Amino acid sequence: MYWKVVMGARFEKYISYPIGLIVALSIFSAILLAMGLNPILSLGALIKGSFGTVFSASETFVKVAPLLLTALAFLIGFKARFLNFGAEGQLYIGALCAYLAASQMGGLPSILSVPLVVLASFAGGVAWLAIPLVLKVKLEINEIFPTIVLNFTAILLFNWLVTGPLMDPNALIPTTRAIPTETWLPIMIPRTRLHVGLIFAFFLAFLIYLILQKTVLGYDIRAVGLGPRAAKHGGIDFSRNIIIVGILSGGLAGLAGMVEVLGANHLLIMGFSPGFGYQGIAIAALGRFDPIGVLLASIFWSILLVGGESMQRGTVAPVPIHMIHILQAVLVLSVLIVQEFLTVRRQK
Amino acid sequence: MIETLTLILSSSVILAIPILFSTLGEIYDQRAGVINLGLDATMSLSAFVALMVCFSNGSYLMGTLTAISVGGLVALIHGFACVTIGINQIISGLLLMTLANGIADFLNTYLSGYRVFFAPLKPINIPGLSQIPVLGPVLFQQNIFVYLAFLFAIVFGFVLYKTTWGLKIRGAGENPEACDAAGINVNRIRYLCLILSGVMAGFGGAFLSLGYLGLYGSGIAAGRGWIAIIVVILSGWSPYRAILGSLIFGLGYSLAANLIGIGIGVPSYILQMLPYIIALIVIIFMFKRTKGPSALTIRYRRK
Numbered sequence: 025m026y027w028k029v030v031m032g033a034r035f036e037k038y039i040s041y042p043i044g045l046i047v048a049l050s051i052f053s054a055i056l057l058a059m060g061l062n063p064i065l066s067l068g069a070l071i072k073g074s075f076g077t078v079f080s081a082s083e084t085f086v087k088v089a090p091l092l093l094t095a096l097a098f099l100i101g102f103k104a105r106f107l108n109f110g111a112e113g114q115l116y117i118g119a120l121c122a123y124l125a126a127s128q129m130g131g132l133p134s135i136l137s138v139p140l141v142v143l144a145s146f147a148g149g150v151a152w153l154a155i156p157l158v159l160k161v162k163l164e165i166n167e168i169f170p171t172i173v174l175n176f177t178a179i180l181l182f183n184w185l186v187t188g189p190l191m192d193p194n195a196l197i198p199t200t201r202a203i204p205t206e207t208w209l210p211i212m213i214p215r216t217r218l219h220v221g222l223i224f225a226f227f228l229a230f231l232i233y234l235i236l237q238k239t240v241l242g243y244d245i246r247a248v249g250l251g252p253r254a255a256k257h258g259g260i261d262f263s264r265n266i267i268i269v270g271i272l273s274g275g276l277a278g279l280a281g282m283v284e285v286l287g288a289n290h291l292l293i294m295g296f297s298p299g300f301g302y303q304g305i306a307i308a309a310l311g312r313f314d315p316i317g318v319l320l321a322s323i324f325w326s327i328l329l330v331g332g333e334s335m336q337r338g339t340v341a342p343v344p345i346h347m348i349h350i351l352q353a354v355l356v357l358s359v360l361i362v363q364e365f366l367t368v369r370r371q372k
Numbered sequence: 373m374i375e376t377l378t379l380i381l382s383s384s385v386i387l388a389i390p391i392l393f394s395t396l397g398e399i400y401d402q403r404a405g406v407i408n409l410g411l412d413a414t415m416s417l418s419a420f421v422a423l424m425v426c427f428s429n430g431s432y433l434m435g436t437l438t439a440i441s442v443g444g445l446v447a448l449i450h451g452f453a454c455v456t457i458g459i460n461q462i463i464s465g466l467l468l469m470t471l472a473n474g475i476a477d478f479l480n481t482y483l484s485g486y487r488v489f490f491a492p493l494k495p496i497n498i499p500g501l502s503q504i505p506v507l508g509p510v511l512f513q514q515n516i517f518v519y520l521a522f523l524f525a526i527v528f529g530f531v532l533y534k535t536t537w538g539l540k541i542r543g544a545g546e547n548p549e550a551c552d553a554a555g556i557n558v559n560r561i562r563y564l565c566l567i568l569s570g571v572m573a574g575f576g577g578a579f580l581s582l583g584y585l586g587l588y589g590s591g592i593a594a595g596r597g598w599i600a601i602i603v604v605i606l607s608g609w610s611p612y613r614a615i616l617g618s619l620i621f622g623l624g625y626s627l628a629a630n631l632i633g634i635g636i637g638v639p640s641y642i643l644q645m646l647p648y649i650i651a652l653i654v655i656i657f658m659f660k661r662t663k664g665p666s667a668l669t670i671r672y673r674r675k
Contacts, residue, residue: 059482107462155652165659168462169602173651176595180648184641306470309463344481349474357449357467360459368458368673 036366037312044359052351056343066341073334074327082216084323084330086288089221090115090297092322093280094304096225096232097149099313101273103236104248106266110156110171111277112301113178114149118278120182121148122285123190123292126203137207142282149278150271152178157270161263175301186292200292209287221283226319228276233315245269277301298329303352310356312363328352374506380623380630381510385518386584387629388622390415390576390593392521394600395607395614396528397572403532403609404565405545405558405667408450409465411573412597413472416590418443418577420476423588424483432493436578443574444567446472451566455559458671477590492586493517517575517583522615524572529611541565545665548672558672573597595648602651606658609665624650 053063074084094111101108108114125144129137156170187198209219236242248255248265255262284296307325311318332348335341394411401408408414418439426435446468453464496519498512532538543551544561551558576596581588599621606620607613624647632640 109466155656159656159659163656163660165655169598169605169659170652170655172598173602173648173655176598177645177648177652180641180645184639187641188639302466302470305463305466309467344478346474346478346481349470350478353467353471353474357453357464357471360463360467361453361457364457364459 033367033370036363036370040359040362040366043362044355047358048351048355051354052347055347055350056341059343061341061343066335066343069335069338069340070328070331072331073338074331078213079216080330080334082213082218084326085222086217086219087326087329088322089219089225089283089287090280090300091303091307091325092225092229092319093276093283094300095307095311095318095322096229096304096315097273097276097280098305098308099311099315099318100232100236100245100276101269102249102308102313104245104266104269105251106160106269106273107168108153108156108171108270108273108277109168109305110153110174110274110301111280111304112297112299113171113175114152114274114277115281115284115297115301116178116182117152117281118145118149119281119285119292119296120185121145121278122282123200123203126207126286127201129207130204132206134206134210137204138209138286141207141286142279145278145282145285146275147278149276149281150274152278153270153274157267157274160270161266182292183294186294190292192291198294202291203285207286208290209283217288219283219287221287224279225283228279229315229319232272236315241265241268277304280304306352306356310359325352376630376634378506378509380626381506382513383629384619384622384626385510385514386622387625388618389518389521389583390579390596391600391603391621392525392614392618393576393579394569394573394597395603395618396521396524396611397569398601398604399607399609399611399614400528400532400541400565401569402604402668403545403665404541404562405548405665405670405672406451406455406562406566407461407465407601407669408447408468408566408569409462409601410446410450410468410472410597411569411600412593412595413469413476414443414446414570414573415577415580415593415597417446417472417476418574419581419592420480420577420588422574422578423581424479426582427490432582435582436575439578440571440574443570443572443577445570447566447570447573448563450570451563454671455562455566458673461669461671473591480588480590489587493583515583517579520575521579524575525611525615532611542665544672545667548667552672552674562672573600576600599647599651602654605662605664606654608662620654621647621650 056063056066073080075081094115097111098108122141122145125141129140152174156167159165159170160167186200190200191198192201209221212218212220236245244260244265247258247260248262252262280300285292289296303325307321308318311321328348328351332345335343336345394415398408398411421442422435422439425438426432450464450468453459454461493515495513495515502508502512532541540556540561543556544558548558577593580592603614603617603621607617628643628646631643
């Protein structure tokens with residue numbers, strides 16, 4: 025009986041991915057056929073665009089860092105049923121704080137300036153989550169709406185600063201000046217943009233895994249996820265754990281902005297995030313809210329994004345990048361539907 | 373002075389309309405126990421569809437009808453995922469947002485040969501009433517969508533509070549087990565309300581492109597769908613109070629837009645924050661006291 029339950033759960037876990045992928049790819053192919061394009065060649069272009077050369081493969085992994093960090097930000101909150109929908113705004117504020125801190129640290133050696141910038145972006149992300157967090161703990165107000173509202177506010181604030189006070193007067197498009205080279209994250213492979221932010225993100229994923237699985241804090245967080253009453257019965261401080269989760273979640277989203285500024289772009293530019301914050305939520309769901317699953321999901325997600333961008337630029341299948349967003353949404357929806365369907369059927 | 377005031381008030385009414393439409397649908401949807409977080413993207417997608425259809429055959433009516441059908445179809449996906457199958461409504465709504473935004477942007481980019489601009493629907497002056505100073509231009513010189521939205525609010529309120537259908541809807545969201553025991557098909561009610569919320573978001577989207585802007589840009593709803601969900605809570609799930617709730621945000625949007633026009637020296641990005649700051653204040657001071665339907669976001673499965 026026990027064996028059957030465990031094997032059943034494993035079966036559901038893994039079978040849902042190929043099924044979801046088949047559904048998503050069928051819809052993808054159908055749309056491409058309707059556009060008069062060859063789906064096989066297009067998929068080939070997608071794979072080639074994300075892994076064809078050392079450079080394209082490195083670009084794929086450059087994008088993994090912010091995606092993984094925002095996904096972890098949602099994941100850690102989700103474990104305590106604290107749904108931080110504000111990763112997008114926290115990412116923008118994290119990037120802003122990283123830029124402001126880095127631009128002051130021209131003369132300092134990297135060993136000193138980079139950790140300080142990392143701290144600044146972490147603090148920025150947490151600060152942007154502070155209002156929803158206080159509302160949740162003090163007034164029991166659901167966190168979804170304040171976090172969403174603050175996303176819009178953060179992007180407007182960012183756009184104002186980048187087009188106004190912080191704009192480089194010599195730039196043709198709204199960007200800031202570049203940050204001092206001492207604060208740039210080291211490049212791992214020469215002549216690419218692949219920076220150590222990726223290793224940093226992987227390390228944090230492993231750290232979150234350890235916290236959740238191997239520490240008392242992780243146990244408390246998961247207990248809080250069962251609801252305030254359950255936590256109270258278990259003698260666990262609800263408010264304290266929600267605050268810790270909030271700090272980790274907002275901070276991780278702030279760090280996602282930091283890796284983009286210090287690692288990938290070295291300046292602030294309007295619309296630098298193609299919705300990393302929202303995509304993190306989908307990635308967290310695709311990875312079944314498990315840090316290692318989320319790590320794999322974010323790599324897969326990035327392959328689709330980077331491959332999709334090169335597909336859009338190429339001649340084989342000049343498909344708008346939004347096609348990839350449709351593909352991703354359909355994929356995650358189908359995976360979740362199949363998982364739920366199989367779980368319910370097993371329990372009957 | 374009077375002209376400026378009339379302008380600001382009149383555009384607050386106009387800017388409240390897309391929010392009011394979406395709020396009304398979402399009230400029904402949440403009263404029945406399902407939350408639809410895909411509203412914002414549904415509005416954008418229907419705005420695009422409305423404009424395209426209207427552009428190709430010149431009929432505002434056809435444009436609107438197609439837009440509301442598309443809105444309903446999008447909601448149907450949400451219904452299958454979280455009513456029939458039962459996945460998390462919050463996650464499903466978010467994926468719906470990605471999907472509908474993706475479709476709208478995809479079609480817009482793919483058909484980018486069409487850069488459509490045309491005159492929004494003309495206002496209809498109500499004889500007599502439209503001549504009243506200030507109030508006339510504000511309330512009685514608007515297009516058909518505006519009158520329709522207010523009419524819907526009253527009808528929706530009446531149906532919800534005074535009819536058996538309304539009772540069933542409230543039951544499905546408050547106590548689905550009791551509803552089921554009384555022989556009511558809970559999930560069918562939830563499906564219908566969900567489709568209604570998509571249809572109403574479709575009206576909101578059609579109003580944005582056909583009745584107000586006369587054009588489409590990526591992410592045209594610009595957070596109005598999210599504001600609509602906040603208005604649902606602000607108005608305590610009442611269609612009547614939704615009128616007042618959406619007018620408050622209409623005023624916020626209108627002040628932002630008109631102050632940019634007048635040019636008071638505050639950067640436009642800062643002025644555009646106004647509706648969101650109002651939203652945050654509303655959340656801080658209003659949300660504590662409100663309590664939604666008991667079974668909201670909880671899936672229902674027959675035992």
